Amino acid sequence: MTETGFDVAVIGRGMVGSAAARHLGLAGHSTALIGPVEPDTHDGEGPWASHWDQGRVTRITAFSEPWGAWARASIDRYAEIEAASGITFHDPVGLVVLADDAAATMATAQALGADVEQLTADELFERTGIRSSVSSHTIIFEGAPAGLINPRALVQAQAICAEQSGVRLIDDAVESVVDGPAATIHLRSGATIRAEQVVLATGPHGADMVPGLDLPLERRLRTIALAELGPGPDLPTLIIDNPPHPALDEAYWVPPVEFPDGRMLLKIGGDSLPVHLADSGDDITRWFRQGGSEEEATALFELMETLLPERQITRVRHKPCTVSYTPSGVPHLERMSDSITVAFGGCGAAAKSSDEIGRIAATIATA
Numbered sequence: 001m002t003e004t005g006f007d008v009a010v011i012g013r014g015m016v017g018s019a020a021a022r023h024l025g026l027a028g029h030s031t032a033l034i035g036p037v038e039p040d041t042h043d044g045e046g047p048w049a050s051h052w053d054q055g056r057v058t059r060i061t062a063f064s065e066p067w068g069a070w071a072r073a074s075i076d077r078y079a080e081i082e083a084a085s086g087i088t089f090h091d092p093v094g095l096v097v098l099a100d101d102a103a104a105t106m107a108t109a110q111a112l113g114a115d116v117e118q119l120t121a122d123e124l125f126e127r128t129g130i131r132s133s134v135s136s137h138t139i140i141f142e143g144a145p146a147g148l149i150n151p152r153a154l155v156q157a158q159a160i161c162a163e164q165s166g167v168r169l170i171d172d173a174v175e176s177v178v179d180g181p182a183a184t185i186h187l188r189s190g191a192t193i194r195a196e197q198v199v200l201a202t203g204p205h206g207a208d209m210v211p212g213l214d215l216p217l218e219r220r221l222r223t224i225a226l227a228e229l230g231p232g233p234d235l236p237t238l239i240i241d242n243p244p245h246p247a248l249d250e251a252y253w254v255p256p257v258e259f260p261d262g263r264m265l266l267k268i269g270g271d272s273l274p275v276h277l278a279d280s281g282d283d284i285t286r287w288f289r290q291g292g293s294e295e296e297a298t299a300l301f302e303l304m305e306t307l308l309p310e311r312q313i314t315r316v317r318h319k320p321c322t323v324s325y326t327p328s329g330v331p332h333l334e335r336m337s338d339s340i341t342v343a344f345g346g347c348g349a350a351a352k353s354s355d356e357i358g359r360i361a362a363t364i365a366t367a
């Protein structure tokens with residue numbers, strides 16, 4: 001079966017793709033949003049996603065431009081998306097950054113209207129129970145709207161809003177895309193879609209399905225660790241440069257949120273040393289099937305225990321995940337041919353800013 005008549009087909013029903021589809025629908029473009037929904041288990045063939053999780057840090061504080069501006073623009077639209085979809089995904093619990101180089105970060109955040117202040121180690125401990133033991137760290141606290149978002153819920157909300165604007169959701173994986181004056185998209189089910197424009201928002205899979213479009217993308221294979229906490233002060237989200245652990249390069253956490261099994265779990269993740277890299281989609285499949293790295297999870301649990309010395313911590317489980325990086329450190333947003341625009345490479349930071357990144361991709365594809 002071949003379906004035609006689409007101005008734009010967005011491939012990838014993740015954070016950026018679903019945002020792009022919402023913006024395309026709002027602008028009146030006939031749009032298809034193509035991608036599989038999350039499977040019940042991670043032992044299939046993929047494609048895999050970066051957003052299959054319950055929590056992401058959201059913040060205006062950014063270590064470089066244009067991340068701050070993208071975050072500000074996206075955060076300013078969270079309430080509108082929540083209201084239109086009826087799905088709540090944002091919890092402004094605040095953020096602590098333990099940073100090596102804080103001056104530029106503070107200045108950028110303040111210029112964008114973020115509510116940031118510097119704390120002493122004692123003030124941080126009194127407020128949150130977090131013990132910062134690295135003397136070179138500057139402690140930044142960012143108040144609301146910084147905090148957390150639920151990435152699964154945001155993707156669902158974007159898809160609901162997109163459908164309200166007439167976007168057609170197609171629950172299928174794309175096998176290949178044939179470029180041309182219009183693009184032909186072959187789906188795993190055997191169906192074919194034709195569209196004037198394609199937005200490739202395929203996260204860690206990059207441009208795998210377009211022959212000849214070989215764009216550099218570093219795929220880091222990571223592990224997240226999940227723990228239950230005993231009673232204590234409410235925690236903000238956290239980002240830490242050079243954490244006090246030899247096996248970790250940087251780390252973050254999202255304070256306890258409810259997971260699909262009903263448990264309230266704090267999630268901690270980051271870059272481990274050495275960084276595990278995938279050469280192909282097959283490596284990602286293997287990583288998901290093996291369940292990530294036990295050693296990385298142990299390091300993450302140990303860091304959590306160092307940062308929260310007075311809190312009861314029960315190690316619960318760990319999970320695999322994958323994050324994709326471009327050489328420039330920002331997502332690859334570019335028209336590559338008459339009919340193909342790429343929008344991937346979230347560099348571990350695109351969740352909070354996905355609405356603005358999707359809007360920019362939609363604008364490029366329809367310019």
Ligand SMILES: Cc1cc2nc3c(=O)[nH]c(=O)nc-3n(C[C@H](O)[C@H](O)[C@H](O)COP(=O)(O)OP(=O)(O)OC[C@H]3O[C@@H](n4cnc5c(N)ncnc54)[C@H](O)[C@@H]3O)c2cc1C
Binds near residue numbers: 017035050343
């Ligand atoms: C553990 C973890 C923690 C993170 N923490 C943060 C954080 O705290 N704050 C933050 O801002 N960012 C964070 N990130 C980064 C953020 O989640 C990603 O940058 C974001 O999900 C990227 O969005 P995306 O749409 O590019 O990719 P995804 O959300 O991965 O979406 C890509 C979609 O494309 C689909 N797809 C791929 N190939 C095909 C195909 N052939 N056919 C059809 N569909 C296809 C996939 O199924 C998927 O749904 C984190 C990432 C991870 C993994």
